[in-house]
Amino acid sequence: MRAVTYDSYASDDSRLKVGDVPDPKVGPGQVLIEVRAAGVNPVDWKVMAGGLDGMMDAVFPVIPGWDVAGVVRALGPDTPEFAVGDEVMSYARKDVVGAGTFAQYVAVSADDVAHKPRSFGWNEAGGLPLAGMTAQRALDRLEIGQGDVLLVHAAAGGVGGFAVQIGRDRGARVIGTASERNHDYLRGLGAEPVAYGDGLQERVRELAPGGVTAVADCVGGQLDTTLAVLASGGRHVSTADPAADEHGGHWIWVRPDGAKLADLARLADRGALKSEVSGTFALEETGAAFDASRSGHTRGKLVITP
Incomplete structure (x- = not known):
């Protein structure tokens, strides 16, 4: 699959590149998601700069990104909550920095996944999990x-x-x-x-x-x-x-939680929650997305669209 990666910490975008990496393995209780949209958050470029190195281990090359909305393409053993073809979203932070969401596919624990709001498009759903x-x-x-x-x-x-x-x-x-x-x-x-x-x-x-x-x-x-x-x-x-x-x-430091994310989806589907997307970027434009995020003047969300 194609993905954005960096092979060492950097305070700028000089280490970012787009290329082919192995497809994710899908373990027990996991969901393989084909990524349609992945929200950009300040933590993404702060992690790249080593800002969480004292808190979380990193396995290089790192694929950035903790937000995802997309389609279920495969299931690990004993994952009855979802079916292939489901439209879902997730705050996909893992215990180790490594296999993120700025890619064509990502494997995520089913406990951290929720069905996408019917009222949201892909970009709106991709920008919801972490911030929401x-x-x-x-x-x-x-x-x-x-x-x-x-x-x-x-x-x-x-x-x-x-x-x-x-x-x-x-x-x-x-x-x-x-x-x-x-x-x-x-x-x-x-x-x-x-x-x-x-x-x-x-x-x-x-x-x-x-x-x-x-x-x-x-x-x-x-x-x-x-x-x-x-x-x-x-x-x-x-x-x-x-x-x-x-x-x-x-x-406040939010935890991945599919049930809490599902609460936000229900809020969206009854019209009480909107997701403002102010910019979309291809994988090759991740550096520009990070620059826009660093500016501190973005309204709503920025989204990567693999």
Whole structure:
């Protein structure tokens, strides 16, 4: 099969190449997925730069990518949950960095796979798993519900956009930070937009004079603002800042879980969750996709389409 690989850690895209690699083996309880779309996430290029080397082993050459949507082409022994031809998706992170999703095929544990939302195209489904489940886990940890006032930092990004929608579905009032060019987009998702940058604390306090009851930081570096606008007894999490743990909050790290991903699929199919895709890239354009992700100005998701 054809796949994107890199043979050593690199802080730029110089080690990326596209070529033929062996097809994946399909073990017991696994699903072989023909990849139709694979979401690009900041963790992909951070892993390539060695950012998780202290946490996860890597087997080179590495195929990047942890998101996938595609068609089941083969099943390992004892995998009754799925059938050949099923349209599925997965947050396909494994215990070792190696056989990722920027390829024509990927083998994934059936426990980590869910059926694709009927209402989503391939690109929308390919961009959902990691970002959608990170938002889902963040709001689960915050115990968001009716009566909450939720502030989402970087609300127009991949994780933030899903957090806005999940929060609204759970009955919260949602305030979202974004550049002014994305304010109409946030209004369409159901959030009250505020511009980030100098004066953010004051702008949030104008909308929520008593403070917000919960904060989901989806970008990092927002701890001072978060603590300044939280109401007494408020809760906060960050998907990008471990320091949240030291200040009464939680650093969120999502786990592969097919059942939780299926919950998001049901949310999408009842019209409560949309997946914004702002760019698609061929395997040969992975470097350009990483550059776009590194810019930090992407609305919604970027997707690789093998």
